[in-house]
Amino acid sequence: MAVMNEGSTFLVSTICGLLTVSSMQVFKTYLASSQMLTILGGFVGSLLFLFSLTAVGNLEKLLFGDNFQAQLKEVVFCLGLALAAAGSIHRVCVTVCLLFSILMLLGVYKISQDTYSVSSTISSSSSKKKK
Template identity: 50%
Template sequence: MAVNSQTSMVLSLLLTVGLFAGLQLLKPQLTASPLLTVVTGGVCSLLFLLLVTAVGNLEATLFGKGFQTKLLEVVLCLAMACTAAGMIHRVCITVCFIFSLAVLYYMNQLSQATYGAPVAVQPAPSKKRR
C-alpha cells in the first residue's frame, strides 16, 4: 500500500532515528567480531536509504511532486550515514560507503523504471539498392 510523501517522510525519519539509536545501544556487541562490523556497515547503508527517502519526500512535500533530489542532498545523506557508521567502527565507514553506492545505483534504476519517460524506438533504416 502506497502512502503520500508526508507520511513517508515521517516514517523514514522515525525509522532513521530508531535505527541510529539501536546502533548506538548495541555498539559494544557490534564491534565484537569482524563479521558483525561488516554487517553494521550494511545496516548503516540502510540508514543512508532512509535518509535519502526522508529528504526526497521532504522536498516533494515542500516543492511539489516534480522536484528531484539533487546531488548535494545525496552527498549530505551519505556523509551523515558514514558519520553514523564511524561512531561504531572505522571499518564500518568503508563498508557503508560501498554498500550505499550500490543502494544508490539500484534506487536510480528503480526510479528510472518507475518515473522515467518511455523511449521511442525507431526502426533502423534498411539499406535497399535501387
C-alpha cells in the first residue's frame, strides 16, 4: 500500500476542495431545488470542510515540521470556509453542513487518536509482602 507524504496529500486535498467548491457553485440551483438535495448540499459542504482541514494541516506540517498539529483556529477557519460555501446555496445547507462537519471532525479525531496516540500501558508489578 502506497502512503502519500504531506506534500502530495496537501496537493490532492487542495484539488479536491477546489473541485468541491466549484461543483457546489455550478449545481447551486439544482441543490436548492428540493429538500433532499439541500441536505446533500450541506453534506457536500462538510466534505469541503474535511478537504480544507486536511490541506491546511498538511501545509502546516510541511512548513513547521512533523510534530505540528492543527489547532482550534485552523478548524474554525476551515469550518467558516465550508459554512460560507454552503450558505451560498441555501440557508438550510449551513445547518446541515455544521452538523455533518462536527460528525466528521469527531471521526477524524478518533482516527487520529487511534493512529498517533502512544498507548501507555502501565504494568503493575505486584509487590508481595512477606509476613
